[in-house]
Amino acid sequence: MKFKRNERIGAIVKILSDNPNKVFTLSYFTDKFNAAKSTISEDVLVVKNVFEKMNLGQVITIAGAAGGVKYIPKISKTDNIKFLESLCDKLNDNSRLLPGGFLYIIDLIYNPQIAAKIGKIFASYIDYKDADYVVTIETKGIPMALMTANAMNLPLVIIRKDSKVSEGSALSITYMSESSKRVQMLSLPRKALKENSKVILIDDFMRGGGTFKAMEDLMNEFNAKVIGKGVFISMAEPKEKQVSDYVSLVDFKMIGEEMQITPNSDFVIQNSEN
Amino acid sequence: MKFKRNERIGAIVKILSDNPNKVFTLSYFTDKFNAAKSTISEDVLVVKNVFEKMNLGQVITIAGAAGGVKYIPKISKTDNIKFLESLCDKLNDNSRLLPGGFLYIIDLIYNPQIAAKIGKIFASYIDYKDADYVVTIETKGIPMALMTANAMNLPLVIIRKDSKVSEGSALSITYMSESSKRVQMLSLPRKALKENSKVILIDDFMRGGGTFKAMEDLMNEFNAKVIGKGVFISMAEPKEKQVSDYVSLVDFKMIGEEMQITPNSDFVIQNSEN
Numbered sequence: 109m110k111f112k113r114n115e116r117i118g119a120i121v122k123i124l125s126d127n128p129n130k131v132f133t134l135s136y137f138t139d140k141f142n143a144a145k146s147t148i149s150e151d152v153l154v155v156k157n158v159f160e161k162m163n164l165g166q167v168i169t170i171a172g173a174a175g176g177v178k179y180i181p182k183i184s185k186t187d188n189i190k191f192l193e194s195l196c197d198k199l200n201d202n203s204r205l206l207p208g209g210f211l212y213i214i215d216l217i218y219n220p221q222i223a224a225k226i227g228k229i230f231a232s233y234i235d236y237k238d239a240d241y242v243v244t245i246e247t248k249g250i251p252m253a254l255m256t257a258n259a260m261n262l263p264l265v266i267i268r269k270d271s272k273v274s275e276g277s278a279l280s281i282t283y284m285s286e287s288s289k290r291v292q293m294l295s296l297p298r299k300a301l302k303e304n305s306k307v308i309l310i311d312d313f314m315r316g317g318g319t320f321k322a323m324e325d326l327m328n329e330f331n332a333k334v335i336g337k338g339v340f341i342s343m344a345e346p347k348e349k350q351v352s353d354y355v356s357l358v359d360f361k362m363i364g365e366e367m368q369i370t371p372n373s374d375f376v377i378q379n380s381e382n
Numbered sequence: 383m384k385f386k387r388n389e390r391i392g393a394i395v396k397i398l399s400d401n402p403n404k405v406f407t408l409s410y411f412t413d414k415f416n417a418a419k420s421t422i423s424e425d426v427l428v429v430k431n432v433f434e435k436m437n438l439g440q441v442i443t444i445a446g447a448a449g450g451v452k453y454i455p456k457i458s459k460t461d462n463i464k465f466l467e468s469l470c471d472k473l474n475d476n477s478r479l480l481p482g483g484f485l486y487i488i489d490l491i492y493n494p495q496i497a498a499k500i501g502k503i504f505a506s507y508i509d510y511k512d513a514d515y516v517v518t519i520e521t522k523g524i525p526m527a528l529m530t531a532n533a534m535n536l537p538l539v540i541i542r543k544d545s546k547v548s549e550g551s552a553l554s555i556t557y558m559s560e561s562s563k564r565v566q567m568l569s570l571p572r573k574a575l576k577e578n579s580k581v582i583l584i585d586d587f588m589r590g591g592g593t594f595k596a597m598e599d600l601m602n603e604f605n606a607k608v609i610g611k612g613v614f615i616s617m618a619e620p621k622e623k624q625v626s627d628y629v630s631l632v633d634f635k636m637i638g639e640e641m642q643i644t645p646n647s648d649f650v651i652q653n654s655e656n
Contacts, residue, residue, distance in 0.1 A: 109435050117388050118395040118432035125396055127495070158392035161383050210548035212573060218540060220532035221401070247540060250524045258494035266492060266521060274484035274561065287548065299486060 111141045113151070120155050124167060124179035128231075129261035133176040152177055163187055181259050182232045183225075185375075191225055192357055192371035199358070199369040210287075211360065211367075217312055217340065218251050226340060226357065227255025230310065233355045233375045234336040236260045240305040241332075243267065245294065245323060249312040252340060256310050265307075267323060268295045275300075279329045283322035286315050294326050301330045308336040315343045317350035324351070342372070352379045385415045387425070394429050398441060398453035402505075403535035407450040426451055437461055455533050456506045457499075459649075465499055466631055466645035473632070473643045484561075485634065485641075491586055491614065492525050500614060500631065501529025504584065507629045507649045508610040510534045514579040515606075517541065519568065519597060523586040526614060530584050539581075541597060542569045549574075553603045557596035560589050568600050575604045582610040589617045591624035598625070616646070626653045 111119060120137065137148045155177075156167045165182040169175070183191075195216065204212040216222055230252075242260060244253035245267040257264040268275075275297040285292040301307070309323050324334050337354035344361040356377050361368040385393060394411060411422045430441045439456040443449070457465075469490065478486040490496055504526075516534060518527030519541040531538040542549075549571040559566040575581070583597050598608050611628035618635040630651050635642040 111435060112428075112431075114388055114391050114428045115432050115435060117392045118429055119436055121392040121395045122399055122432065122436065122438070125399055126498075154386075154388045155392055157386075158389050158396065161385060161389065162393055162396065164396070206548060206550045208548060210550075212550055212571070214540070214549060214571070214574065215537065218528075218538040220528055220535075220538060223528065224400075224532070246521045247524070247542065250521070251528045251538065254492075254494055254497065254525045254528055258498070261494075263489065264492040264494060264525065266488070268521065274480060274482060275488060276480045276484075276486055297486070297488070300488065 111143075116141050116143065116148075116151050117154050117158075120151055121158055124155065124159075124177065127261070128165075128179050128181045128259050131170060131174070131176040131178045136176070181228050183228050188229050188232065188375075189371050189373055191229075195222065196358060196369045196371055200367060202365075202367060205367060209362070211313075211341070213312070213341070214248060217248060220251070220255075223251040223255045224258075226252040227257075227259045229357060229375075230256045230308075230338040230355060231259035234308055234338050236262065236308055236336060238306050239308050239335055241265050241301060241307045242310055243301075243307045243323065243327070244310045245269070245319060249310055249340075252312060253310040256308070256338065260308070262308070265296070265300050267326060269293060270295065279326065281322060281326050281329065283318060283325070286318045287313075292322070294322055296326060296330070301327075301332050303331050305330070305332040306335045307332050308338065309334055310338050312340045313343075314339045314341070314349070314356070316346050316348070320354070321350040341369075342377075349379060353377070385417075390415050390417065390422075390425050391428050391432075394425055395432055398429065398433075398451065401535070402439075402453050402455045402533050405444060405448070405450040405452045410450070455502045457502050462503050462506065462649075463645050463647055465503070469496065470632060470643045470645055474641060476639075476641060479641060483636070485587075485615070487586070487615070488522060491522060494525070494529075497525040497529045498532075500526045501531075501533045503631060503649075504530045504582075504612040504629060505533035508582055508612050510536065510582055510610060512580050513582050513609060515539050515575060515581045516584055517575075517581045517597065517601070518584045519543070519593060523584055523614075526586060527584040530582070530612065534582070536582070539570070539574050541600065543567060544569065553600065555596060555600050555603065557592060557599070560592045561587075566596070568596055570600060570604070575601075575606050577605050579604070579606040580609045581606050582612065583608055584612050586614045587617075588613045588615070588623070588630070590620050590622070594628070595624040615643075616651075623653060627651070 163184045166180050242257035242262050243265045278295045278297045280295040282293050339356050341358045341360050342356040356372050359372050437458045440454050516531035516536050517539045552569045552571045554569040556567050613630050615632045615634050616630040630646050633646050
């Protein structure tokens with residue numbers, strides 16, 4: 109198949125965009141497009157401009173034997189805040205408030221476009237260069253965690269709340285859930301994580317951080333180290349969280365009967381460990 | 383921001399690829415790139431070639447007032463079968479066989495790249511032009527269902543197996559699960575589906591089709607109509623399924639102690655309703 113210059117550039121954008129953080133050698137492209145290395149190098153320069161001008165991250169060239177080209181998605185702070193503001197406009201609707209102080213958000217966070225954007229924002233603020241997995245807990249955080257794993261080019265692991273599942277022998281722990289006020293089980297198949305892995309935790313909602321704490325405890329059972337954490341919405345109360353150093357995108361506060369949901373424009377929270 | 387021709391083509395590829403099935407007007411591009419309509423029209427012709435030469439689907443132009451350009455992802459049959467063959471190579475490993483006749487597949491189906499490919503294959507064989515939602519049931523099918531919803535540009539709805547969840551008032555039904563051999567509850571918040579919706583059902587695994595049947599029953603409670611169904615793996619036994627007219631990607635057969643997992647090269651199954 110013969111590709112013209114313009115078409116090659118479009119095709120390279122498509123390949124890099126579909127495979128964030130994956131390294132493609134120049135030979136991959138010279139073979140695919142039957143073109144000289146120098147030609148592909150010129151194409152890649154144009155492709156770099158495309159991503160930079162669109163504020164969608166960087167295309168970088170890695171030198172050496174294992175070298176090549178890869179796309180690192182990273183949305184600009186201005187665009188992130190603009191996106192989160194429009195999302196908060198939708199969230200700030202008292203009809204979303206459910207009995208028990210819960211918030212109805214699944215119409216938004218299950219939306220593939222929104223989940224993809226949240227995933228790219230997490231990938232813009234969490235340092236994942238040494239990470240082996242993105243880990244989440246069922247159910248509501250799965251879409252955004254999958255899209256985060258996609259942006260980071262990492263496999264996704266899902267912690268289950270049910271020990272009766274059919275995934276082979278599993279490690280389980282229990283903890284007292286703040287939101288459901290009952291003992292909650294977390295369970296993960298032994299096969300799901302390699303020993304000594306480094307992981308990023310993603311969840312959709314945080315009150316006191318008990319779920320993150322329990323997830324970390326479960327990770328310890330696998331000798332895995334948590335090197336980053338991201339949550340979509342954090343409640344202002346309780347102020348004291350059981351975790352520190354995490355990325356949070358949206359703050360949720362109750363002022364009397366009124367909800368106040370706003371972007372967390374700092375993104376990174378570094379409170380001291382309690 | 384000034385874009386050169388080459389860069390515009392890369393940028394249009396990126397925008398269409400990130401937003402499958404979404405219509406973009408020519409004015410959207412003329413504004414974004416500060417270029418004439420005739421210039422953008424020429425760019426779009428090149429972009430069409432990119433997707434066609436890469437066998438990744440079609441970019442179509444819609445005439446009229448609500449017109450514009452959209453990208454319909456559709457992978458070629460040859461590429462689909464090649465992808466499913468390489469996946470079956472990984473699945474055909476007896477160490478994946480778990481007690482109870484279950485198969486360990488989560489390392490593959492939670493992988494974002496694989497889930498994305500499965501989603502695009504479902505979008506290649508299921509007719510979704512009238513659909514309002516993609517509906518799945520927690521947990522293992524969620525990643526592929528999200529990627530299917532992404533390819534189809536539809537919102538995702540996730541049926542829960544737990545009635546104690548915090549998503550407001552819900553409709554629930556129970557059914558006898560073939561795999562877990564216990565009564566299973568399906569539950570969905572009343573707000574999750576609009577009345578008289580048309581939906582596509584996605585699940586990861588099918589034995590007799592009881593789960594699909596129960597999902598259809600729940601959809602009936604919402605006055606929603608199931609207009610398409612897709613499953614990743616179907617067991618050969620039992621032969622009589624409780625559903626008909628579905629897309630299935632992989633066949634799973636036990637011959638004595640040996641597993642036989644193969645691509646379903648017909649993709650669409652049209653058995654008569656039982």
